[in-house]
Amino acid sequence: xxxxxxxxxxxxxxxxxxxxxxxxxxxxxxxxxxxxxxxxxxxxxxxxxxxxxxxxxxxxxxxxxxxxxxxxxxxxxxxxxxxxxxxxxxxxxxxxxxxxxxxxxxxxxxxxxxxxxxxxxxxxxxxxxxxxxxxx
Numbered sequence: 323x324x325x326x327x328x329x330x331x332x333x334x335x336x337x338x339x340x341x342x343x344x345x346x347x348x349x350x351x352x353x354x355x356x357x358x359x360x361x362x363x364x365x366x367x368x369x370x371x372x373x374x375x376x377x378x379x380x381x382x383x384x385x386x387x388x389x390x391x392x393x394x395x396x397x398x399x400x401x402x403x404x405x406x407x408x409x410x411x412x413x414x415x416x417x418x419x420x421x422x423x424x425x426x427x428x429x430x431x432x433x434x435x436x437x438x439x440x441x442x443x444x445x446x447x448x449x450x451x452x453x454x455x456x457x458x
Contacts, residue, residue, distance in 0.1 A: 361402050361448040367439035369403045369447055381429035384455065385421030393418055396452045397426040405444040407437040418455065426453045 371377050387393075395418035402411040412430045417423030430451065438447030 361446045362438065362440060363448055365438045365440040365445060365447050368449055369401075369407065369435040369438045372407070372434045372436060375451075378429050378433050378451075378453065381432055382425050382453070382455075384457070385425055388418075388420035388422050388455065389457065391420050392457060393420040393422060394456050395422075396454050397423050398450065398452050399427060399430055400448060400450050401430055401435075402446070402448050403435050403438060404446050405437050407435040407444075409433060409435065410446075415450065422455045426455075429453075 397417050398415040400413045400415050401409055402413075404410050409431050412427045414423050414427060417426075430453075437444040438449075439445065440447075
């Protein structure tokens, strides 16, 4: 004799409810990337590219593959800047592909920034940036 479908449904529901009460280890976001906690996000004066944001855009050459595919959009990056204004690292947050992501990250790495300031002291900081790729 087959079990009634209602019993199966009730069993599945109880199982899913029990999963809700299982202990879950909380992941601390500071420990995901070692050393990231040294870079501040909320500071008095944020870093600014020397020569303005146009200086970054001038360093970007539109990838041939992206031009042929007519790829347009924004590439979002997270930039880690040290106390002297040099870029330590660049992480891709959201890209559009076709070589645009790599080109944006390469241009940002070549850029010198004025360092972020907090309480009158230059500090390691991080900032996010969106770079627009648009065909003319």
